[in-house]
Amino acid sequence: MTGETVPKLRLNDVSMNFGDVTALSPTALQVGTGEFVSVVGPSGCGKSTIFNIIAGVLAPSGGRVFIDGEDVTGRSGHVGYMLQKDLLLPWRTVLENIVLGAMLKGGASRAQREEGVALATRYGLGDFINHYPSALSGGMRQRVALMRTLAMHHDVMLLDEPFGALDSQTRMAMQQWLLSVWQRENRTIIFVTHDIDEAIFLADRIVVMTPRPGRIQEIIDVKINRPRPVSSLIQPEFVALKQRILNIIYQNASVEPDEVIANG
Amino acid sequence: MDDGTQRGRLFLRIFYPIFAMVLLIGVWGGLVAYYDVPRYVLPSPMAVAQHIVDDWPALVRGFAITFLEFLLGFIFGAGTGFVFAVIMDMSRSARGILYPILILSQAIPIVAISAALTIWLGFGLTPKLVIVALVVFFPVVVNVLDGLASVDKDVLNLARSMGATQFNTFRHIKLPATFSPLFSALKLSATFSVSGAVIAEWTASTSGGIGAYLLQANSRLNTAGTFAAIAFLAVLGIVSFMLVFAVERLLTPWNSSSKARLWSRSYWRG
Numbered sequence: 001m002t003g004e005t006v007p008k009l010r011l012n013d014v015s016m017n018f019g020d021v022t023a024l025s026p027t028a029l030q031v032g033t034g035e036f037v038s039v040v041g042p043s044g045c046g047k048s049t050i051f052n053i054i055a056g057v058l059a060p061s062g063g064r065v066f067i068d069g070e071d072v073t074g075r076s077g078h079v080g081y082m083l084q085k086d087l088l089l090p091w092r093t094v095l096e097n098i099v100l101g102a103m104l105k106g107g108a109s110r111a112q113r114e115e116g117v118a119l120a121t122r123y124g125l126g127d128f129i130n131h132y133p134s135a136l137s138g139g140m141r142q143r144v145a146l147m148r149t150l151a152m153h154h155d156v157m158l159l160d161e162p163f164g165a166l167d168s169q170t171r172m173a174m175q176q177w178l179l180s181v182w183q184r185e186n187r188t189i190i191f192v193t194h195d196i197d198e199a200i201f202l203a204d205r206i207v208v209m210t211p212r213p214g215r216i217q218e219i220i221d222v223k224i225n226r227p228r229p230v231s232s233l234i235q236p237e238f239v240a241l242k243q244r245i246l247n248i249i250y251q252n253a254s255v256e257p258d259e260v261i262a263n264g
Numbered sequence: 265m266d267d268g269t270q271r272g273r274l275f276l277r278i279f280y281p282i283f284a285m286v287l288l289i290g291v292w293g294g295l296v297a298y299y300d301v302p303r304y305v306l307p308s309p310m311a312v313a314q315h316i317v318d319d320w321p322a323l324v325r326g327f328a329i330t331f332l333e334f335l336l337g338f339i340f341g342a343g344t345g346f347v348f349a350v351i352m353d354m355s356r357s358a359r360g361i362l363y364p365i366l367i368l369s370q371a372i373p374i375v376a377i378s379a380a381l382t383i384w385l386g387f388g389l390t391p392k393l394v395i396v397a398l399v400v401f402f403p404v405v406v407n408v409l410d411g412l413a414s415v416d417k418d419v420l421n422l423a424r425s426m427g428a429t430q431f432n433t434f435r436h437i438k439l440p441a442t443f444s445p446l447f448s449a450l451k452l453s454a455t456f457s458v459s460g461a462v463i464a465e466w467t468a469s470t471s472g473g474i475g476a477y478l479l480q481a482n483s484r485l486n487t488a489g490t491f492a493a494i495a496f497l498a499v500l501g502i503v504s505f506m507l508v509f510a511v512e513r514l515l516t517p518w519n520s521s522s523k524a525r526l527w528s529r530s531y532w533r534g
Contacts, residue, residue: 057421076425087419091440091516093524095532103436104428117532130531135522152426 006069008033008188009054009156014063016049022213023049026063029207029216031188033155038199039192039207042249046214047192051160054190055081067156080149081158084165086141088133094120094144095129101152112151119147123181139170143177150185160192172230175201179228196245200238201228208248217248307488312495315488322477327496330473333389333461334504337396341457342450344397345404349442352405353412370402374460378467387470395464396457403449411442444519447512454504458497474500 007030016024024046031037039047052058054065059074072078088097098116102108108116120129123143133141142162149157159178163171175198182189193199199206203222210217224237232238289309295301296308303311316323348366352359374395381391415438423433465475474496481489517525524530 055425057425076421077427079425081422081425083418085416085418087416087422089419089437089440091443091518092436093530093532096530100436101426104423104426104432106429106432113532117534130524131522132518132524134518 007031007066008035008068009190010066010069011050011054012064012066014050014053014060014065016046016053016058016214017061024053024060025213025215027216029219031156031190034186034188036182036189036191036202036204037207038203038205039190039209040194040196040199040245040249041209041214041217042194042211044211044214045209046211047209048160049214050209051081051158051190051192054156055079055158078154079156079158080152080154081160082145082149082162084161084163086133086145088141088144088148090133093130093132094125094136097133097144098147098151100148116147116151119150120144123147123177137170138166139174142166142174146178146181150181150187154187156188156190158190158192161194162191163198164193164195171198176230178202179226183226196242196249197233200224200241200245201233206241206245208245210249210251220244304485304487307491311488312491315486316492316495319489319492323474323492323496326472326474326477326493327500329471330458330461330465330475330497331500331503333392333464333473334396334457334500336389337393337461338400338450338454338457338504340393341397341400342404342446345401346408346442346446348401349405349408349412352409353438366402366405369398374398374463375467378464381464382468387468389471391467392461392464392471392473395460399457399460400450400453403453404446407445407449408442411445412438414445415441443512443516447508447516450508451505451512454508455501458501458504462497 009029009031011027011029013026013028014024015022015026027046027050029050039050041047049058053060056065056072056074056076056078063073064071065073067078070078089100092100092103095113095116096103096108098119099108099112102112117126117129120126125140125143125147128136128140133144136144146159146162149159162178163174166174178189179202191199191202200222206220206222207216208218208220209215220241222241224232224235224241292306293309296306307315348362352362377398378391378395381394385391385394419437420433423437428436461473462475462478465471465473466479474493478490478493478497481487481493513520517528
């Protein structure tokens with residue numbers, strides 16, 4: 001594996017200004033192959049800006065983005081991404097939505113469709129491949145959206161509050177499902193959320209961001225063993241981590257310096 | 265049991281319109297008989313039915329001609345409107361130039377255009393097609409433009425990140441988004457188009473049609489003939505609406521069904 005020498009994803013002093021406003025001050029971040037990194041912070045902290053820069057939808061004002069050592073700054077199509085809105089096409093079946101990437105590139109081959117069917121079957125939507133999205137529940141729609149992202153075969157997947165619109169039970173089920181998908185498919189995931197519980201429950205590392213100007217305040221290791229059952233949500237380590245992140249975000253207490261990894 | 269109630273509902277959906285028609289004709293016949301209305305003011309339903317039977321070939325020929333005018337004009341107008349909308353969606357300057365012309369085309373009454381078209385295009389089929397096309401054109405442009413603009417920016421970003429070409433983005437994302445608004449425009453203008461065809465036939469016609477038939481019957485105080493033509497026009501209006509409705513069901517299965525149709529290309533059989 002090249003993970004040791006070349007990180008999967010590297011942000012090199014990436015910054016973003018909109019006019020006079022600094023949305024993101026120079027930021028460095030490295031993510032290893034197969035790592036699950038959560039990004040948390042209040043609104044205005046620049047997490048969506050980071051997301052859009054990595055996705056290549058936005059060109060940064062300064063700095064470069066590298067994937068596998070290749071400079072992809074401002075170029076889209078190198079990562080898979082998924083938003084809170086599922087963005088499923090109502091006029092396409094579940095299967096066609098899963099293989100949408102191939103269809104948009106000129107048509108999904110039989111092999112690609114078969115792979116889509118296999119994905120749907122593996123993750124519990126095998127009976128719905130010929131249904132239209134309108135027939136699915138919110139949780140099922142997000143699962144289809146994630147399969148569409150998986151079918152793009154990008155090693156890096158960006159998820160921007162993908163479960164933000166779901167009710168809390170569905171959300172919890174989706175988080176566990178996402179972990180099982182991640183472990184099985186061996187992808188690198190960057191997960192943006194404002195939900196601290198969700199960030200801790202899912203991630204290997206948590207990037208905590210603060211606003212004015214948007215920047216990375218701290219990067220924290222999550223040392224909770226996997227697989228993580230729901231009960232890990234009330235484990236002492238979990239609660240302590242949550243306390244610490246809350247403190248950073250609301251800045252109403254000092255932060256213990258251990259476990260803090262200076263970024264870079 | 266569930267199946268039974270569904271069949272009952274279907275029965276009622278067929279029964280109510282038929283009952284309404286029978287009721288309407290019954291009231292009409294009853295009033296004519298009760299007040300002894302003269303035949304040249306309002307003929308009885310029986311007299312109209314008799315006229316339809318007597319003059320069946322002429323009525324059917326007229327129906328066919330007007331239906332042809334409707335169908336060709338409708339397809340032509342909807343097609344042109346669609347192309348205009350796509351061009352206007354792609355280019356800001358095209359939009360700026362074409363919009364005032366579009367609004368102007370709507371501001372002028374159809375009857376006035378109809379007279380001018382007779383001068384330019386003669387008495388045949390062509391001016392009728394143009395009138396029908398003009399009726400459909402504007403609603404189609406406006407609704408298709410709306411449909412194209414309604415596509416979520418995030419979906420377009422996603423398509424771009426997937427490496428989609430312009431053409432494929434149009435084909436898979438923008439084009440299907442226009443279908444629902446397109447068909448609401450077509451359903452609204454289907455019956456208006458029939459009126460358009462009739463007005464065009466009234467202005468000048470050597471090619472016949474139900475409108476011309478109506479005008480002739482009316483000028484001879486043949487009220488039974490007039491009402492027969494009206495009945496045929498009503499049927500024509502309903503047929504045109506049903507036709508649009510059927511095509512919509514065919515082209516937008518996702519609006520009426522939870523699953524892709526078995527025979528469609530979308531359906532995966534494994």
